Amino acid sequence: MTMPNERSRAVVMTRDFLVALSRDSSLPEKIRHDAKFLLRHYPTLDDVILAGKIEEQSNYLLPLQGPVFSSSLK
Template sequence: MTMPHERTRAVVQTREFLLELAGNPSLPEGVRRDAHFLLRHFPSEQDVRLAGQIEEQSESLPIGVLGPVFSSSLTFLPS
């Protein structure tokens, strides 16, 4: 089972990977264009951490049955 901090880290690292692909002139134009296209609506690290903070602060509310999706941290923080 993926923990919220692991999911957060994966999303942040995926964005970094897409940025590398989009900016690498040695890759085919199509790969760079696709990476750039995906980045247009991909959440930033700040967006993901903010989502994590909102979810962590609203754990007592019946917002989601599955619990938080994201974390405000990229590492495990025991409660």
């Protein structure tokens, strides 16, 4: 089972990967364009941390599931 901090870290690392793809001039333009397109709506580190904080403080919203994200990537 994936823990909230592992999920948060994976989302942040995926964003970093997409940024790297979008800037790699050795890749085809289509790949770079698609990475940029996906990044337009992809959460930032701050978004993930904020979502984690909100979920951790709002236990009553998802009492059976628990938080999806974590305010810590550790």
